[in-house]
Amino acid sequence: MNDYIFETRMEVRDYECDIEGIVNNAQYIHYCEHTRHLFLKACGLSFAEMHQKGVDAVVARMQLQYKSPLRPDDEFISRLNLTKEGIKYVFHQDLYRVCSEDGADTTPSEQLCFRGKIELVCLVNGRLANSEDYDRAFQQFIANKDSRC
Amino acid sequence: MNDYIFETRMEVRDYECDIEGIVNNAQYIHYCEHTRHLFLKACGLSFAEMHQKGVDAVVARMQLQYKSPLRPDDEFISRLNLTKEGIKYVFHQDLYRVCSEDGADTTPSEQLCFRGKIELVCLVNGRLANSEDYDRAFQQFIANKDSRC
Amino acid sequence: MNDYIFETRMEVRDYECDIEGIVNNAQYIHYCEHTRHLFLKACGLSFAEMHQKGVDAVVARMQLQYKSPLRPDDEFISRLNLTKEGIKYVFHQDLYRVCSEDGADTTPSEQLCFRGKIELVCLVNGRLANSEDYDRAFQQFIANKDSRC
Amino acid sequence: MNDYIFETRMEVRDYECDIEGIVNNAQYIHYCEHTRHLFLKACGLSFAEMHQKGVDAVVARMQLQYKSPLRPDDEFISRLNLTKEGIKYVFHQDLYRVCSEDGADTTPSEQLCFRGKIELVCLVNGRLANSEDYDRAFQQFIANKDSRC
Numbered sequence: 001m002n003d004y005i006f007e008t009r010m011e012v013r014d015y016e017c018d019i020e021g022i023v024n025n026a027q028y029i030h031y032c033e034h035t036r037h038l039f040l041k042a043c044g045l046s047f048a049e050m051h052q053k054g055v056d057a058v059v060a061r062m063q064l065q066y067k068s069p070l071r072p073d074d075e076f077i078s079r080l081n082l083t084k085e086g087i088k089y090v091f092h093q094d095l096y097r098v099c100s101e102d103g104a105d106t107t108p109s110e111q112l113c114f115r116g117k118i119e120l121v122c123l124v125n126g127r128l129a130n131s132e133d134y135d136r137a138f139q140q141f142i143a144n145k146d147s148r149c
Numbered sequence: 150m151n152d153y154i155f156e157t158r159m160e161v162r163d164y165e166c167d168i169e170g171i172v173n174n175a176q177y178i179h180y181c182e183h184t185r186h187l188f189l190k191a192c193g194l195s196f197a198e199m200h201q202k203g204v205d206a207v208v209a210r211m212q213l214q215y216k217s218p219l220r221p222d223d224e225f226i227s228r229l230n231l232t233k234e235g236i237k238y239v240f241h242q243d244l245y246r247v248c249s250e251d252g253a254d255t256t257p258s259e260q261l262c263f264r265g266k267i268e269l270v271c272l273v274n275g276r277l278a279n280s281e282d283y284d285r286a287f288q289q290f291i292a293n294k295d296s297r298c
Numbered sequence: 299m300n301d302y303i304f305e306t307r308m309e310v311r312d313y314e315c316d317i318e319g320i321v322n323n324a325q326y327i328h329y330c331e332h333t334r335h336l337f338l339k340a341c342g343l344s345f346a347e348m349h350q351k352g353v354d355a356v357v358a359r360m361q362l363q364y365k366s367p368l369r370p371d372d373e374f375i376s377r378l379n380l381t382k383e384g385i386k387y388v389f390h391q392d393l394y395r396v397c398s399e400d401g402a403d404t405t406p407s408e409q410l411c412f413r414g415k416i417e418l419v420c421l422v423n424g425r426l427a428n429s430e431d432y433d434r435a436f437q438q439f440i441a442n443k444d445s446r447c
Numbered sequence: 448m449n450d451y452i453f454e455t456r457m458e459v460r461d462y463e464c465d466i467e468g469i470v471n472n473a474q475y476i477h478y479c480e481h482t483r484h485l486f487l488k489a490c491g492l493s494f495a496e497m498h499q500k501g502v503d504a505v506v507a508r509m510q511l512q513y514k515s516p517l518r519p520d521d522e523f524i525s526r527l528n529l530t531k532e533g534i535k536y537v538f539h540q541d542l543y544r545v546c547s548e549d550g551a552d553t554t555p556s557e558q559l560c561f562r563g564k565i566e567l568v569c570l571v572n573g574r575l576a577n578s579e580d581y582d583r584a585f586q587q588f589i590a591n592k593d594s595r596c
Contacts, residue, residue: 013183014196015324017317019370020498021197024313025506026476033472034162041222047163048170048221051467059472062511069505072197072317073190164473166466168519169349173462174331174357178324200318208323211362218356221466311481312494319495332460339520345461346468346519370495371488 004079004094005141006039012074022069028114029062032093035078036118043137054125055133060088063117070097070113077110084142087130091118153228153243154290155188161223171218177263178211181242184227185267192286203274204282209237210268217262219246225262233291236279240267302377302392303439304337310372320367326412327360330391333376334416341435352423353431358386361415368395368411375408382440385428389416451526451541452588453486459521469516475561476509479540482525483565490584501572502580507535510564517544517560524557531589534577538565 010031018024037047050056070076074097081092095114122131159180167173186196199205219225223246230241244263271280284291308329316322335345348354368374372395379390393412420429457478465471484494497503517523521544528539542561569578 013179014186015179015182015316015322017197018313019315019317019319019495020503020505021317022505025480025509026313026473029473029476030162030164033164037163046222048166048466056467058467058469058516059513061513062472062509064509064511066506066508073195164465164471167462168346168464168466168468169354169356170466171356174360175324175327175462178327182323197317205318207318207320207367208364210364211323211360213360213362215357215359311477312484313477313480315495328460328462331462335461344520346464371493 004081006035006042007077007079008035008038009075009077009098010034012070012072012076014072017072020069022071025066028064028066028070028095028116031078031095031114032080032091032116032118035080035093036091039080039082040137045133045137050131050133053133055131056123057089057120057131057134058123059118060121061119065115066113067115068097068111068113070095074098076113082138082141084138085119087121087128089120089122089134089138089142091116091120093118153230155184155191156226156228157184157187158224158226158247159183161219161221161225163221166221169218171220174215177213177215177219177244177265180227180244180263181229181240181265181267184229184242185240188229188231189286194282194286199280199282202282204280205272206238206269206280206283207272208267209270212266214264215262216264217246217260219244219262223247226259231287231290233287234268236270236277238269238271238283238287238291240265240269242267302379304333304340305375305377306333306336307373307375307396308332310368310370310374312370315370318367320369323364326362326364326368326393326414329376329393329412330378330389330414330416333378333391334389337378337380338435343431343435348429348431351431353429354421355387355418355429355432356421357416358419359417363413364411365413366395366409366411368393372396374411380436380439382436383417385419385426387418387420387432387436387440389414389418391416451528453482453489454524454526455482455485456522456524456545457481459517459519459523461519464519467516469518472513475511475513475517475542475563478525478542478561479527479538479563479565482527482540483538486527486529487584492580492584497578497580500580502578503570504536504567504578504581505570506565507568508566512562513560514562515544515558515560517542521545523560529585529588531585532566534568534575536567536569536581536585536589538563538567540565 016023016027040047077096079094083090093116096110097113099109165172165176189196226245228243232239242265245259246262248258271283314321314325338345375394377392381388391414394408395411397407463470463474487494524543526541530537540563543557544560546556
């Protein structure tokens with residue numbers, strides 16, 4: 001188990017599923033984006049307000065593993081960790097299905113459904129740059145942390 | 150104020166907004182659909198399971214009023230009421246922005262952002278029909294209720 | 299048959315379909331929006347550029363009729379007509395499935411799948427107003443036309 | 448330049464863009480999925496029909512590089528190549544913006560905007576398996592081809 005720094009609980013909405021009856025692959029990107037923006041808000045920054053200031057965090061690369069499909073009526077927990085590698089913010093984001101408990105055991109178990117490594121860079125007024133706002137917001141998390149994997 | 154029979158609290162996700170910086174018009178349909186499916190679940194039915202049984206509720210008509218755009222970081226409450234008109238289920242669905250309280254008043258105020266009248270019919274194995282499952286699930290709400298407006 | 303002023307051919311993309319195996323209701327709003335923006339471009343205006351100039355066309359009301367669901371692999375034609383009622387632009391938008399021809403008849407037939415009446419107003423720098431740009435772009439179509447239905 | 452085996456031309460739809468005014472990251476997954484399904488159709492298979500037969504191609508991994516954002520009014524060409532590695536189909540998918548020609552040169556130039564390596568496996572009745580239908584459809588392309596990169 002990794003030491004995550006943020007998590008939020010979500011549920012699958014039926015409109016996110018496609019004709020295979022499972023959550024469409026693109027939707028996982030949305031789940032991850034929403035989780036990052038909630039994390040950002042918890043750090044004191046609004047993604048929308050930063051955009052209006054001319055500071056945009058944009059995705060440069062993603063490595064995604066689809067391990068077990070999320071389905072209608074599933075609840076899941078979206079967790080993330082953060083490292084900084086040079087100018088890049090690297091988010092390690094995992095989605096865990098909350099499995100309904102059965103029998104005497106009241107502890108709900110979890111199943112890893114999706115793992116993403118998502119690298120972002122900042123554009124300040126359209127140019128690649130370090131954002132002081134983002135660096136300050138993330139300071140406590142990236143200060144002395146090594147990259148996972 | 151109408152006498153709603155179900156409500157759920159949601160928040161705008163940034164990816165639901167478009168280049169105008171406000172929630173895209175199509176997304177309100179998603180909010181309403183998700184609210185109906187949560188209501189359905191509260192009534193003991195799963196939309197996905199009903200589909201697998203061959204019972205599909207499909208939209209026949211919508212009348213939508215966009216009153217004030219939902220924006221990034223907005224929280225809102227999705228409320229609904231239900232009537233039955235002939236073979237049709239008619240959902241009256243309103244979205245209210247939760248306005249942040251200011252000053253001494255600790256009661257958050259609300260603003261109506263969207264109002265929809267959404268008519269659904271049931272297809273049982275592909276044919277227009279009354280669904281006993283849906284009728285039973287909604288029984289307590291549509292028993293002796295007249296149509297609003 | 300109405301006298302449409304613009305049409306474009308589209309095809310259903312599988313990701314637009316939901317667990318019922320048909321195009322999700324919200325997607326029809328997207329089809330209509332995209333058609334309006336293509337029409338706008340044909341009239342010499344870019345929706346994105348207008349937004350940057352501070353002119354936004356926003357939806358005030360919609361009346362939507364879902365007549366026959368669009369399905370995977372369907373092709374369809376999106377047609378529109380336009381009237382002006384006071385300050386509002388009223389788009390009459392219909393989606394027709396192109397049915398594959400069978401037998402000797404080589405004329406593909408069409409089936410009306412969706413009908414929408416979509417009312418937009420213009421915001422200029424955030425305030426309700428007549429937009430000279432939009433009025434000029436639409437001039438030839440709304441000059442002396444009465445409202446349909 | 449790679450030797451692609453399939454391509455299709457698409458245009459950015461405004462609703463695919465988010466508050467940053469560029470195509471949302473998740474939408475590239477949709478572009479790639481739609482391109483694969485068009486390719487599949489060109490090979491004689493319908494994704495939707497295969498699903499009804501109990502054969503689902505599902506994504507196991509993706510490696511995505513976002514090189515230059517697609518914007519409103521952009522046209523682009525979606526190209527793909529295919530290799531087979533063990534049980535996995537590996538799609539190499541690139542999106543190129545079509546840049547408007549300027550001056551005397553009438554050849555439109557192109558810019559690589561997005562590169563994805565997308566690995567799929569087949570589930571036959573829910574179990575990991577080789578699909579004869581998919582193998583036959585792709586036969587001419589994966590017969591004696593080595594993996595790119």
